[in-house]
Amino acid sequence: MHNVLLPRVNDFAIKLANVNGTGSASANGLLMQSIFRMGIPVSGKNLFPSNIQGLPTWYEIRVNKEGYTARALDYDLVVAMNAQTYDRDVREVRPGGFLLHDSSWPLAPALRREDITFIGVPYAKMCNEAFTGSRERILMKNIVYAGSLVALLDIDIDVVEGMLAEKFAKKPALRESNSKAIRMGYDYAKAHYACPLPFRLEKMDGNQDSVLMTGNAATALGCLYAGATVAAWYPITPATSVMDEFTDLCKRYRRDPETGRSNFMILQAEDELAAIGMVIGASWAGARSFTSTSGPGVSLMNELLGLAYYAEIPAVLVDVQRVGPSTGMPTRTQQGDLFECAYASHGDTKHILLLPANPRECFEFAVRSFDLAEQFQTPVIMLSDLDIGMNDWVVPKLTWDDSYRPSRGRVLTAEELEKLPSFHRYSDEDENNVPPRTLPGVHAKGAFFTRGSGHNKFGGYTEIPDEYQEVVDRLLKKHQSAARFVPAPVIERRPGARFGLVTVGGCDLAAREALDTLAVRGVPMDYMRVRGFPFDQPVEQFLLEHDLCFVVEQNRDGQLNSLFTIETAVPKDKLRSLRFYGGFPLSARHVVHAVLKELGD
Numbered sequence: 001m002h003n004v005l006l007p008r009v010n011d012f013a014i015k016l017a018n019v020n021g022t023g024s025a026s027a028n029g030l031l032m033q034s035i036f037r038m039g040i041p042v043s044g045k046n047l048f049p050s051n052i053q054g055l056p057t058w059y060e061i062r063v064n065k066e067g068y069t070a071r072a073l074d075y076d077l078v079v080a081m082n083a084q085t086y087d088r089d090v091r092e093v094r095p096g097g098f099l100l101h102d103s104s105w106p107l108a109p110a111l112r113r114e115d116i117t118f119i120g121v122p123y124a125k126m127c128n129e130a131f132t133g134s135r136e137r138i139l140m141k142n143i144v145y146a147g148s149l150v151a152l153l154d155i156d157i158d159v160v161e162g163m164l165a166e167k168f169a170k171k172p173a174l175r176e177s178n179s180k181a182i183r184m185g186y187d188y189a190k191a192h193y194a195c196p197l198p199f200r201l202e203k204m205d206g207n208q209d210s211v212l213m214t215g216n217a218a219t220a221l222g223c224l225y226a227g228a229t230v231a232a233w234y235p236i237t238p239a240t241s242v243m244d245e246f247t248d249l250c251k252r253y254r255r256d257p258e259t260g261r262s263n264f265m266i267l268q269a270e271d272e273l274a275a276i277g278m279v280i281g282a283s284w285a286g287a288r289s290f291t292s293t294s295g296p297g298v299s300l301m302n303e304l305l306g307l308a309y310y311a312e313i314p315a316v317l318v319d320v321q322r323v324g325p326s327t328g329m330p331t332r333t334q335q336g337d338l339f340e341c342a343y344a345s346h347g348d349t350k351h352i353l354l355l356p357a358n359p360r361e362c363f364e365f366a367v368r369s370f371d372l373a374e375q376f377q378t379p380v381i382m383l384s385d386l387d388i389g390m391n392d393w394v395v396p397k398l399t400w401d402d403s404y405r406p407s408r409g410r411v412l413t414a415e416e417l418e419k420l421p422s423f424h425r426y427s428d429e430d431e432n433n434v435p436p437r438t439l440p441g442v443h444a445k446g447a448f449f450t451r452g453s454g455h456n457k458f459g460g461y462t463e464i465p466d467e468y469q470e471v472v473d474r475l476l477k478k479h480q481s482a483a484r485f486v487p488a489p490v491i492e493r494r495p496g497a498r499f500g501l502v503t504v505g506g507c508d509l510a511a512r513e514a515l516d517t518l519a520v521r522g523v524p525m526d527y528m529r530v531r532g533f534p535f536d537q538p539v540e541q542f543l544l545e546h547d548l549c550f551v552v553e554q555n556r557d558g559q560l561n562s563l564f565t566i567e568t569a570v571p572k573d574k575l576r577s578l579r580f581y582g583g584f585p586l587s588a589r590h591v592v593h594a595v596l597k598e599l600g601d
Contacts (some may be wrong), residue, residue, distance in 0.1 A: 005076065005096040005198045010040050010065035010206075011049050012199035013072035015151075016079040017089045018142070020539035021053030024081070027142035028059040029392070031149055033212060034159045035063060036394060041206045042390050043509075045585050050330040051238065056085045060179055065206060069394065070510035071585040076199050077152075079145060081123075086111055089345040098197060100148065102141075118593070121148055121188055123266035130184060133258075137262025140181045147185025154196035156203065157186060211397050215388035218359035218398070219318055222366025223290055224253060228316075230289035232267045234276035234297065237330040237424050238386040239320040242292035249460055272297040274315070283314045284450065286439040288370050288406070290316035294325045295337045298344060298381075305379050306345025309475070312426070312437070314373035314380075314409070318366070321385040323583045333386035334507055335587040337598050338559040348472055350479045353533035354382045354487060357508040360395040361531075362388065364495045367486065371407040376434055387585045388506045410436040425450065425459035433478035442547045479534055486532025489539050494524040500546040501525045501595070507552050507586050512592035521592075523599065525550075530560065535567055541568040550595055556581045 018024035025046065032044035043062050049055035062072045080089040080101040086108075097114045103109065105122025112118070123144050127137040152155050160182060168175035184523050189195055219242050223231070233243045247266050254264040265282075269275040274292045282289035293301070299320055308315045321337045323329035341353055351373055354365040365382050373380040410430065417423060417438065425447040429435045438446030447459060456467040457474075494515075503511045508529055515527055528542045528549075543549050543564060551561040558577035565572050578594040581587055 008199040009202045010063055011206060012452060013074060013078040013151075014077040014079065015075045015089070015092060015408050016059045016061070017082045017085050018057050019053075019054050019082045020049050020051065021059040021085075022142065023139040024057065024059070024142045026139075027146040027227065028061075029165060030160065031155070032392060033148055034155050034163060035061070035201060036207055037159050037163070038156055038201060039205045039207050040201060040203075041065060041067045041394060044072075045071055045387070046329050046391055047584060055442070056082050057376075063201065063309070065204060068509075068513045068588070070513050071587045073587050073589050075102060077197070079149070079565050080298065081142075081145060081329075082168045089352070090116075091150040097460075098152075098586040100145065100152070100171060109328065119148075119189075119193055121145070121185065123185075123194075126184055126188070130180070136177070140177065143178050143181035144185040146310045147182035147187075147596070148189040149185075150182065151186045151189035151195045151277050152197050154200040154202070158202075159181075161424050167499075195350045202511045207394055209397050210394050212392050212394055213359050214241070214357040214392055215356070215362040216241040216320065216390060217245045217392060218363040218395075219366050219382070219389070220249055220294070221398070222363040223316075223318075223370075225363075225400060225404075226288060226367040226370040228288040228290055228370065229264045229502050230267075230279070230282040230287040231265075231291065232269050232282075232289070233291050233293065234269050234272045234275050236294050236297050237273075238322055238390050239297075239318065241390065242318055242320065249412075250252075260272070261571065267486045272300040273304065276301040276315070279315050279317075280304060280308050280313050283308075283373070284440070286411075288316075289376075290318060290370070292318040292320065292506060294320050294322045294330075296327070298337060302345045306347060307350070308350050308379045309345065309349050309351065309453050310347075310472075311450040312475075313450065314370075314376040314377055316366075316369045317381045319381055320389040321383060323581075329583050331386065333506070333585060333589055334581055334583060335383075335385060335507075336555040336559070336581070337383060338504075338553075338555070338563060339557075342381060344379075344381070348476070349390055350476070350534070352376065352380045352479070352486060354380065354481050355504050355531050356382065356384055356388065357423065357505050357529060358395050358532075360389060360398060361487075363398050365531075367404075368487065372485060374409040374411075374486070374534070375407050376432070377409060377437055378478070383505065384456040385506050390593075391585075399517050410434055412438050412446070414443040416593060417445045420445060421472075423447065424457065426455065426457045429474060429478075432481040433474050434481075440544065442590065449486040455540075475587055483532075483534040483536040487534070488536065489531055489542070490527075491538065491542060494519060494526060497524045497526040499523070499525045499545045500528060500542060500549040501552060502528045502530065502543070502549050502560075503552040504530050506552075510586040510588045510591055511552055514595070515590035517588060517592050518595060521596075521601075523595070523601075525595075531544050533563065533567075535564075540568040540570060543568060543574060546574070547600075548576055549597065550576045550578050552578045552580075552586075552594075553589055554581050554586060555579060
C-alpha cells in the first residue's frame with residue numbers, strides 16, 4: 001500500500017534527471033521561470049557534469065511559500081528521463097511520492113517500489129509520431145514532459161504560453177513546435193491521470209519586487225555600472241559567462257551612438273597570466289579594469305597579484321569558485337579559494353576579499369570592489385561560487401543611486417603635482433596608510449614607472465632591510481585599515497542564544513533555514529554571515545561573546561574557520577568547524593544534523 005502525501009500548496013521539491021547535451025536545460029528553465037512568474041518563491045539548481053555530452057545531469061526545483069529555497073533533499077516527484085540513472089532516481093523519491101517516466105519502454109520489475117506512484121507517459125513514441133528528425137524528437141521530448149508537469153503541478157499554462165511567445169517572438173515555427181509539444185504532454189496527463197497531484201501550485205505574490213537572475217549576470221552588470229572599461233580574461237568554467245554578459249552589455253551601452261565607436265576594450269588573453277597582467281597595466285594607466293576566473297586561474301595569477309599588491313596598483317578579480325584541487329570538478333560548487341585569495345602570491349601578501357551570498361550582492365559588491373581597489377591601491381578579489389554564479393536566484397530588484405560617482409582614491413592631478421617640490425610614490429600616506437598615486441603622462445613630476453622589486457618609500461630601488469621593512473609594514477597597516485571599509489557582516493540575534501552560527505557566501509539560505517529549524521527544536525542561535533576580509537571588530541566580537549560558534553562552509557579544510565584563528569584573537573576552542581564539500585549546494589538538513597551532533601543531541 002502506498003504512503004499518502006497530504007495535500008500541499010506551494011511547498012514541494014522535484015528532481016529532473018536527464019542526459020547532458022539533450023537540450024533539457026531549456027525545458028527545466030521554462031518550468032522554473034513559469035513558477036517564478038506565478039509569484040511563488042522558487043529555486044533551481046542545475047547539477048551537471050563537466051563533459052560536453054552523454055553523462056547524467058539533474059535539475060532540482062524547490063517551491064516554498066515561506067521562502068525557504070535552499071537545496072532540498074526530499075523529492076516529492078522525480079522525473080526519470082535517463083535510463084542510466086533509473087535505479088538512483090527511483091530510490092530518491094520520498095515515500096508516498098511520484099516518479100514520472102517514459103513508458104515507451106517498460107520499467108524493469110526490480111525498479112518497482114510499493115510506496116511510490118509511477119506515472120508513465122510514452123514520450124518517445126509520441127514525439128516519433130509528431131515530429132520529424134532525430135534531433136528535433138530528442139529536444140521536443142523534454143518540452144513534452146514539461147507539458148505533463150504543467151498539468152500535474154497545476155502550473156498556469158497561460159504563463160507558459162506567454163513565455164514561449166516571448167522567447168520565440170522572432171521564430172514563429174519554433175514557437176509553434178514548442179507550444180505543440182507542451183500541449184501534447186499537458187493533454188496526455190490530463191486524460192490519463194488525476195491532475196493536479198496532492199502537491200500543487202497556486203498563484204501568490206511572493207516574488208513582488210523581485211527578479212530572477214544569475215550571479216554572473218549580476219556581476220557583469222555591476223562592473224558596467226562601476227565604470228569598468230577594460231577587461232581581460234581566459235575562458236574557464238564557471239566564470240566564462242561573467243565576461244560573456246559583460247561583453248554583451250558593453251556592446252549595448254558602451255558604444256558611441258553617433259559614431260558607433262566602442263568605448264571599451266575586452267581582450268581574450270592567451271592564458272590567465274597574461275589576463276591579469278593586462279588588467280594591472282590598464283589599471284596602472286587609469287582605467288577601471290578587471291578579470292574573471294576560477295580557482296585554477298587564480299593559482300596562475302599569483303605572482304602578478306603579488307606585484308600589484310607590492311607596487312600598489314588597483315585591480316579587480318572576480319573568482320567564481322569551483323571544486324578543486326587541480327582540475328577538480330569544474331561544474332561543481334565549493335568555497336575552497338578563501339586561503340588562496342586571502343594570501344595570493346609568495347612572500348607576505350594579504351588581499352581585500354568581498355564575499356557575496358547572492359546575485360544582488362554580486363551586483364553591489366562588484367561596484368564596491370572597484371572603489372576599494374582604487375581607494376587602497378591594491379587588488380580586490382570578489383569570491384562568488386558556481387551555485388551563485390550559474391544558477392537562477394530570486395532576489396530583490398537591483399537598485400541604483402544615480403548620484404554615485406566612482407571613488408578613485410588619492411590620484412594627483414597635474415595642478416597638484418605642479419605645486420609639489422617633488423613627488424615620491426610611496427610617501428605621504430594618509431590616515432589609512434595609502435600614499436598618493438599619479439597616472440602616467442599627467443605631469444613630468446609624476447611616477448611613470450612602478451617597481452615590483454625591492455623599493456623604499458620614495459620608490460627607489462633598495463635592498464636595505466630597514467627601508468624594505470618600512471614599506472611592507474605600511475602595506476600591512478593599509479590592509480588592516482581596509483577592515484572598516486569592506487562590507488560589514490550580517491548579524492542577527494535570537495533571545496536566549498548561547499551559540500552562534502557563522503557562515504559565508506552561498507551557504508546563507510541553508511543556514512537561515514537551519515536556524516529556524518534549530519530554534520523550533522529548542523536550540524536558538526545567533527547568526528553572522530561574513531561579507532569581507534580583513535575582518536573588522538564586530539566579527540571578532542561576535543565570535544568571542546558566544547560559548548561556541550559553529551562555522552559552516554563548503555570546503556574540506558575549514559578555511560574560514562582557520563582565517564578566524566589566524567586573523568583574530570578568538571581561541572580555537574570557541575569554534576566548531578562544520579564542513580560540506582562534495583560539490584552540491586548546501587541543504588539546511590546538513591547544517592541541522594551537524595550542529596545537533598556536535599551538541600550531543
